[in-house]
Amino acid sequence: MSHNIKPSTKIHTINDAIKLSKKRLPKLVFDFIDGASGDDKLAEINSFALDQIRLEPKVFRNVEKRILSKKFFDFDFDYPFGFAPMGMTNLSWPEADKMIAIESSYNNIPTCVSMASSTTLEDMFNFSDGHSWMQIYIFQSEEFIMELLNRAKNIGYKVLILTVDVPILSRRARDDRNGFGYPFKIGPKQFLDFALHPQWSLTTLLKGSPRPMNYVTSKTGDQIFRRKESRGATDWDTLKRIRDAWKDKLIIKGVMNFEDAKKIKESGADAIQVSNHGGRQLDSATAAINALPVIRKTVGKDFPLIFDSGIRSGSDILRALAFGADFVMLGRPLMYAVGADGAKGLRRIINLIKEELSTNLGLVGLNNINEVDEKIIAEKYLKDIKY
Numbered sequence: 001m002s003h004n005i006k007p008s009t010k011i012h013t014i015n016d017a018i019k020l021s022k023k024r025l026p027k028l029v030f031d032f033i034d035g036a037s038g039d040d041k042l043a044e045i046n047s048f049a050l051d052q053i054r055l056e057p058k059v060f061r062n063v064e065k066r067i068l069s070k071k072f073f074d075f076d077f078d079y080p081f082g083f084a085p086m087g088m089t090n091l092s093w094p095e096a097d098k099m100i101a102i103e104s105s106y107n108n109i110p111t112c113v114s115m116a117s118s119t120t121l122e123d124m125f126n127f128s129d130g131h132s133w134m135q136i137y138i139f140q141s142e143e144f145i146m147e148l149l150n151r152a153k154n155i156g157y158k159v160l161i162l163t164v165d166v167p168i169l170s171r172r173a174r175d176d177r178n179g180f181g182y183p184f185k186i187g188p189k190q191f192l193d194f195a196l197h198p199q200w201s202l203t204t205l206l207k208g209s210p211r212p213m214n215y216v217t218s219k220t221g222d223q224i225f226r227r228k229e230s231r232g233a234t235d236w237d238t239l240k241r242i243r244d245a246w247k248d249k250l251i252i253k254g255v256m257n258f259e260d261a262k263k264i265k266e267s268g269a270d271a272i273q274v275s276n277h278g279g280r281q282l283d284s285a286t287a288a289i290n291a292l293p294v295i296r297k298t299v300g301k302d303f304p305l306i307f308d309s310g311i312r313s314g315s316d317i318l319r320a321l322a323f324g325a326d327f328v329m330l331g332r333p334l335m336y337a338v339g340a341d342g343a344k345g346l347r348r349i350i351n352l353i354k355e356e357l358s359t360n361l362g363l364v365g366l367n368n369i370n371e372v373d374e375k376i377i378a379e380k381y382l383k384d385i386k387y
């Protein structure tokens, strides 16, 4: 797969990608991607809360040339955003992982590889030309985790993300209703769903149904991905062990509470990712963006903060940066884009987000993304910034 990809002509907004992917994907797959936990509302609330933050146009600022490049840790990225870790991405279309990795290399931005990814850590590092960061959960055997850390280090991974907001996997009603689980069970209901979406089903049949490849290729006994297994035994000692075992950059993902943030910073982590897992864990949590200013205030202005959950546009990226993030991650938009039109869909969505980011940066009167702060937010909405 080369970098030379023609952007989809079928997609003009993120909603186009959502609609198209809903049509092309089996219901069971679309609902796995789109779904949230419990009452299924928080994913929408995340985006709605971002949307409520209105920006202020400014004039006479000479914004003809605009810089979008952003330094994060020691990396010089071309844009202030990257791709969030997502397990079993190839469900959205065969080779989705590869498309996402290639897109990250093409744009010189990072892509986070889930330990439950459907492509090995090794292949993702190659496809992304080294733009991969690795994400782990702590569950099942810690021996396996240590094997993954060693593997990642030997490949050349420089950044590890420890996701901590899934001590217990939340229930997602849509998955239960559709009989979605791993390993996949194919009964009459699922068979009908697949038959009604022949393009996805035939391509998946041809390429093989996605498997958690980091488990399949493990050398530490028989590693089987058990999605619903408890991760509840994780505690502050776990963080200490991971910090001791991983000497390069360590990001703690899934933090919403300022006291947690303070303790994580004191424990020697290099960055925090403020996130409510895209609304897929505590359904009654606040919109992730509301936690960001409080956490920024707690950790101080220089501690690296990443934000995800609900980002759907270039304006949303500006909003998150204005609320205190240094860097932003995209989740579902990648899956919708690939589900809608494969690599072309992904290229198109990323182009749209970049274009909007650049245009709107100029419209709020700035020509450098590194100058974004709360002054781009309309006065009326500033009361939400609690620092």
Ligand SMILES: Cc1cc2nc3c(=O)[nH]c(=O)nc-3n(C[C@H](O)[C@H](O)[C@H](O)COP(=O)(O)O)c2cc1C
Residues within 6 Å of the ligand: 032, 033, 034, 043, 046, 084, 085, 086, 087, 114, 115, 116, 135, 163, 253, 275, 276, 277, 278, 279, 308, 309, 310, 311, 329, 330, 331, 332, 333, 335
């Ligand atoms: C289908 C899917 C799978 C995910 N898998 C993981 C995962 O394996 N590890 C992880 O840390 N987060 C995972 N997440 C959460 C994302 O990394 C991210 O926090 C979330 O999608 C951001 O919200 P957004 O989708 O509204 O952009 C997953 C999210 C989705 C939608």
